[in-house]
Amino acid sequence: MHSAGTTANNTPPPSESGVREWLNRRTGLDDLLHFTLDEPIPGGARFAYIFGSGLLFLFLSQVITGVFLALYYVPSADHAHKTVAYITKEVTAGSFLRSLHFYGASAMVVVLFLHLSQTYLYGAYKGRRELLWFSGCVLFGLVMAMAFTGYLLPWDQRAYFATTVGTNAMGEVPWIGESIKRLMRGGTEMGTLTISRFFVAHVFLIPAFIFALVASHLFLFRKAGAAGSVDENPYNPDRTRKAELFYPRQVIMDLSLTSLLIVGLGLLCFLIPVQLGARANPADTQYVPRPEWYYLPVFQWLKYWHGSAAIVGVLVIPALVVLAVIALPLLDRSVERRPWKRPVAMGAYAFLVFSLVGLGLRSRYLDRHDTGVAQQLAKQRAEEDDYMRKPFEPELSSASLAAANMTLNDPLAAKGKTIFQVRSCNACHGDGGVGTAAAPALTGIHQEFSPDQLANLFEHPTAKMKAGGMPPVDLAPDDMKALIAYIEHLVP
Amino acid sequence: MFERDSRNATLPESSPLGVSLESRRSFLGISLGLGSVFVGALLSVPLIRFALFPLLRRTTQLKSSPVGELSEFSSLTEPVMRTIHIEQVDGWRTNVSEKVVYVTKDGQGQLRVLSSICPHLGCSVPWNKQRNEFVCPCHDTIFAADGTRVSGPSLRGMDALETSVENGQLQVRFQYFRQLVSHKEVIG
Numbered sequence: 001m002h003s004a005g006t007t008a009n010n011t012p013p014p015s016e017s018g019v020r021e022w023l024n025r026r027t028g029l030d031d032l033l034h035f036t037l038d039e040p041i042p043g044g045a046r047f048a049y050i051f052g053s054g055l056l057f058l059f060l061s062q063v064i065t066g067v068f069l070a071l072y073y074v075p076s077a078d079h080a081h082k083t084v085a086y087i088t089k090e091v092t093a094g095s096f097l098r099s100l101h102f103y104g105a106s107a108m109v110v111v112l113f114l115h116l117s118q119t120y121l122y123g124a125y126k127g128r129r130e131l132l133w134f135s136g137c138v139l140f141g142l143v144m145a146m147a148f149t150g151y152l153l154p155w156d157q158r159a160y161f162a163t164t165v166g167t168n169a170m171g172e173v174p175w176i177g178e179s180i181k182r183l184m185r186g187g188t189e190m191g192t193l194t195i196s197r198f199f200v201a202h203v204f205l206i207p208a209f210i211f212a213l214v215a216s217h218l219f220l221f222r223k224a225g226a227a228g229s230v231d232e233n234p235y236n237p238d239r240t241r242k243a244e245l246f247y248p249r250q251v252i253m254d255l256s257l258t259s260l261l262i263v264g265l266g267l268l269c270f271l272i273p274v275q276l277g278a279r280a281n282p283a284d285t286q287y288v289p290r291p292e293w294y295y296l297p298v299f300q301w302l303k304y305w306h307g308s309a310a311i312v313g314v315l316v317i318p319a320l321v322v323l324a325v326i327a328l329p330l331l332d333r334s335v336e337r338r339p340w341k342r343p344v345a346m347g348a349y350a351f352l353v354f355s356l357v358g359l360g361l362r363s364r365y366l367d368r369h370d371t372g373v374a375q376q377l378a379k380q381r382a383e384e385d386d387y388m389r390k391p392f393e394p395e396l397s398s399a400s401l402a403a404a405n406m407t408l409n410d411p412l413a414a415k416g417k418t419i420f421q422v423r424s425c426n427a428c429h430g431d432g433g434v435g436t437a438a439a440p441a442l443t444g445i446h447q448e449f450s451p452d453q454l455a456n457l458f459e460h461p462t463a464k465m466k467a468g469g470m471p472p473v474d475l476a477p478d479d480m481k482a483l484i485a486y487i488e489h490l491v492p
Numbered sequence: 493m494f495e496r497d498s499r500n501a502t503l504p505e506s507s508p509l510g511v512s513l514e515s516r517r518s519f520l521g522i523s524l525g526l527g528s529v530f531v532g533a534l535l536s537v538p539l540i541r542f543a544l545f546p547l548l549r550r551t552t553q554l555k556s557s558p559v560g561e562l563s564e565f566s567s568l569t570e571p572v573m574r575t576i577h578i579e580q581v582d583g584w585r586t587n588v589s590e591k592v593v594y595v596t597k598d599g600q601g602q603l604r605v606l607s608s609i610c611p612h613l614g615c616s617v618p619w620n621k622q623r624n625e626f627v628c629p630c631h632d633t634i635f636a637a638d639g640t641r642v643s644g645p646s647l648r649g650m651d652a653l654e655t656s657v658e659n660g661q662l663q664v665r666f667q668y669f670r671q672l673v674s675h676k677e678v679i680g
Contacts, residue, residue, distance in 0.1 A: 068542050072584070079584070086584035091545045093538035100538075248520050255524070262531065395585040421575065421592055424629050427609075427616035431589055438614070469630065 037247035042228030042237065045250035048122065049226070051115035053254040054261060058108045059214065061265075062146075063207065065101040073153070075199035077192035080155035081279040082395045088276045089392040099269035105147050107265060109294045112143055120328075120349060123337030124227035127234025130329035132220045137326045139213050142206055144294075149202035151292060155195060156387075157380065160280030161289030163198075164190050169302050172314045190282065230337045277384040288376045290367070297359035300366075321352075416486025419479055428469065433490040439468060446488040454487065455480050553581040556656065556663040559595060565603055565662065571596035571619050571626070571637055573608075578666040591666050592616060593653065594626075598638045605653045605664045606639045612646035614671055626650065647674040 024030045041049070072091060074083045087094040116136065119125055125133035152163040167190070171181040186193025228237060244250070281287075291299050305313025324331065332345065339346055367373050420426055420433070428439035435441030449457065457465070458473040458480065475483060545551065557576040565572070571594040580587040592608040608616045615630035625642065626635035633644025640649040654665040670677040 064539065068539055071543060082584050090549075090584075091542060092548050093541040094545075096538050097542050248517065248524075251524065255528075259531075262535065392584075394581060394583075397582070397585050397587045421590075421616070422573070422618060424616035424618055426592075427614065427630065431591075471629065 037245070037251070039222065039226070039246040040243035041226045041246055041250055042232060042241055042243045044242070044244040045246075045253055047253050048118050049250065050254045050257040051111050051118055052221075054111045054257040055108065055115055056214070057258045057261065058104055058111060059210065062101060062104050062108065065097050065104065066203070066207075068097055069101060070203065075153065075195050077155060077195055077280075078398075079395065080153060080195055081276075084154040084156075084276055085392055088274075088388075095273045096269050099272075099274040100265060101150075102274040103265050103268050105150060106292070106294065107261060108143055109147065111261075112140060116140065117349075117353075119227075120345075121339050122227060122230055123234065123339070123342065123345075125329045126332065126337060127329075127335070128237075129220075129224045129227060129234065132217065132224055133329050134326060135213050135217045135220060139210065139217060142210050142213065146202060146206050146210070147292065147294065149198040149206065152195065152198045153202065154276055155280050156277035156384075157280055157284065157287055158277050158289075158384070160190065160282070161284075161287050162291045162295075163194070165289045165299070166291065166295070167194075169298075169314070172302065172305075172310055174311045174315060227337075230339065232337065233335055234337055235335065275384045275388050277380070278387045286376060287380065288373055290377070293360065296363045297356040300359040300363035410485060410489070412482050412485040413489045414486075415479075416482035416484065419475070419483045420486055423473065423475075423483075425483075433487065439470070442487055443490040445490075446484070451481075451484045451488075454484050458483070551581075551583050554665065554667070555579040555581065556654075556665045559593065559605060559655075559662040559664050562603075562657060562660050562662050565595050568595065568597055568603075570621070570624065571606070573619060576664060576666065593664060593666070594619060594639075594650075595662070596638055603655065603662065604638060605655050605662070606650045607653055607666070607669070609651070609668070610646060611648050611651055611669060611671055611673075611676075612644070617650065647672065648676065651676055 069087060072083055072087050072094070074080060084098070087098055089095070119133070119136070148163075148166060152159050167181050167184050170184060171177045173180060182188060184194070184197065185191070186197050225237065227234070228241075228243075232238065232241075290296075301318075302314065334342075336342055367377060425433075425442075429435060429442050430439075433442035433445075435443075446454065458475075461470045461472055473480075473483075541548070555578070557578050559574050559576055574593050574595055575590050576593055577588055578591055580589070594606045594608060596604050596606060598604045608618075610617045610628045610630065610633060612628065612631055612633055615628055617626045617628045617633075617635065620627045624637065626637075626639070628634075628644065628646070631645050633646040634642040635646075635650050636642050639652060641647075651669045653667065656663045656665075668679050670679050
């Protein structure tokens with residue numbers, strides 16, 4: 001213990017009145033709370049401002065459900081579909097969590113669109129908030145990339161073919177398209193390398209960028225301050241105007257959207273759980289791929305551009321639109337924020353939204369009115385329902401002996417297998433000749449020795465083999481032939 | 493970093509009911525906090541159930557394997573060899589492997605299924621018809637027709653497996669036992 005009062009300036013520690021006081025002194029929690037909750041909102045709280053926090057909530061929900069799904073998911077063409085089927089059909093609450101992650105993605109696109117629209121319509125990208133707008137645009141792209149990469153991971157028919165089309169669309173980009181496509185797929189065709197790449201992008205790369213950009217988005221937001229009402233000057237806001245604090249009214253408004261999202265998504269996941277179709281069959285030539293609804297406009301748009309005009313439709317127009325959207329705060333430098341005084345901006349917005357909705361609806365309309373396509377789509381839905389009704393079938397491990405046995409159609413080799421067991425070869429060399437601590441593996445041994453050499457070795461083991469406990473194998477010539485035929489079938 | 497700017501924030505000085513603003517705000521804060529905790533707890537229920545799935549249900553399991561019809565073994569005079577398929581469920585996959593067992597009878601004439609793995613060092617023990625006994629090819633341990641040890645280095649007789657009868661089918665649950673010990677001890 002310390003000896004008290006030895007020096008004059010040995011002041012006693014401040015009295016620690018309660019845990020909260022102490023915690024606050026150590027962490028500055030009160031300041032942090034004050035900083036987050038007492039953010040001034042010029043012009044007062046509004047329901048129009050609730051979308052940002054709704055997005056943050058959805059993003060966190062995606063992160064949490066995603067981490068949990070990774071408990072059972074395996075990113076490889078061999079196992080991806082089986083593990084998602086396991087999650088959907090076997091694991092408790094698995095179907096619910098997968099649905100939450102799936103619908104959560106759609107909800108993010110919806111709320112993101114609303115957030116962006118609000119910012120645009122209120123002219124909140126203007127003036128001092130241009131960096132905020134830029135980071136928001138990048139976040140939009142990242143969220144769409146998450147939706148694209150995540151869609152493939154279940155590796156069912158729907159996922160496989162939608163992504164085949166999606167990556168093919170990349171191939172349409174002039175000059176470098178084919179390289180981009182190959183890079184995304186990890187090869188010329190879709191396969192297990194594609195899953196690995198999409199998984200890494202979906203789980204490590206893009207989320208890391210999203211975390212960084214959400215942080216900078218929030219930082220820039222607090223730095224620039226809330227945009228305030230539409231008659232506010234976006235360059236030099238009037239700091240003397242009345243402002244309401246974020247807490248409590250805006251918090252409650254924000255929470256109302258969060259509650260709505262929780263209830264809505266919860267009900268949706270409970271009532272219409274997400275389906276899983278049969279495992280992707282690349283040989284299926286009948287399958288009609290359709291992307292998820294938020295990619296339908298792009299899907300429909302790309303249908304119109306082929307041949308020499310493709311460069312305009314696939315590259316020039318989309319690039320111009322994207323650039324125009326990103327550069328908006330630089331292009332539109334007027335102080336005016338009131339929507340009714342910005343006819344050009346409003347017109348452009350209406351045109352873009354109508355185009356997107358129109359393209360999406362057009363795609364749906366064409367599908368419904370092309371009897372061939374409509375029938376095939378209905379058939380695909382029925383196949384998904386069928387697959388969902390089937391009980392979960394575990395995957396037969398490829399290392400499993402039965403798998404090797406199934407390929408053992410050669411009756412001579414089958415006879416050899418019986419000899420292998422009756423003669424207790426498996427006692428030391430293991431089932432399927434995989435080797436044990438007692439004796440080496442026999443798999444692949446036929447590549448080193450000819451059948452005659454093998455027969456000779458079995459009948460007259462070398463001194464080294466004898467020392468290891470290998471007895472001479474005494475078999476009728478036919479039986480020896482059968483045994484060697486079996487050994488030739490053994491694969492590691 | 494951030495510049496706190498709440499100077500311009502205007503708040504009503506006092507509430508009409510005479511309750512201090514501070515206490516109204518903290519009451520609301522506590523209600524919102526509790527509400528959030530409650531909703532958060534509710535939302536974590538499926539997450540917890542999802543993660544605790546291996547506690548709620550069996551994810552790994554060794555299934556019993558059919559050996560054959562009971563009637564096939566009614567007039568057994570010597571041990572017969574059967575190859576059984578054992579299915580090991582391991583989460584979303586199964587391992588199927590083949591094992592050799594012997595169906596025999598014990599002293600009371602009850603059916604016994606013996607693992608062919610020698611309890612000494614794990615070699616497969618074959619039945620020797622001529623000598624009417626099991627002879628391990630590795631170290632010459634000899635076992636009687638019911639699996640009891642006669643002579644040799646093994647410290648115990650051949651291991652009998654757990655059996656059951658389902659719809660006239662003899663079922664066996666294959667297990668591995670520790671070697672080089674005198675009592676049967678399940679491993680794995």
